[in-house]
Amino acid sequence: MKKIYFFLSLIFLIITASLFFFYQQAKNKNGQPPDDGKLKVTASFYPLAYFAEQISGGLAEVSSITPLGIEPHDFEPTPKDIIKIKSSDVFLFIGGGFDSWAGKTAKDLKSDKIISLELSSHFKPINNPHIWLDPALAQKEALIIRDALIEADPLNKDG
Numbered sequence: 001m002k003k004i005y006f007f008l009s010l011i012f013l014i015i016t017a018s019l020f021f022f023y024q025q026a027k028n029k030n031g032q033p034p035d036d037g038k039l040k041v042t043a044s045f046y047p048l049a050y051f052a053e054q055i056s057g058g059l060a061e062v063s064s065i066t067p068l069g070i071e072p073h074d075f076e077p078t079p080k081d082i083i084k085i086k087s088s089d090v091f092l093f094i095g096g097g098f099d100s101w102a103g104k105t106a107k108d109l110k111s112d113k114i115i116s117l118e119l120s121s122h123f124k125p126i127n128n129p130h131i132w133l134d135p136a137l138a139q140k141e142a143l144i145i146r147d148a149l150i151e152a153d154p155l156n157k158d159g
Contacts, residue, residue, distance in 0.1 A: 044092065
């Protein structure tokens, strides 16, 4: 009889520990990693994410929404992508018809405390939205991104 109680107690303990573990995993996941205090930057596609990573020097958690190999012109974000953008501090996108989904998403962020940076708005007139391909324009683009990161995280201005 004592063996049965011991066995049942052990099973109960294992089930309780498992439920607690899975609850913590689900709570921390939520589609996002746990908050580590870093500035969260989301870019519409890889070149902007790369610029932000290099400029932040590792002080920001940077992610790209458009998967590699997918055209940003044709991409449509999933609800999980929108959640990721809304949990960011800074959202970078080209605009000017390049990533039209991003412009629509940025309009929805107006009420949130997210800095939405449409880079094409800093280049007038813009005949070709592929501004990261021109070294002179890419340099200006990097300075604009730097300024947005400083606005979002002034404490790490010199970091």
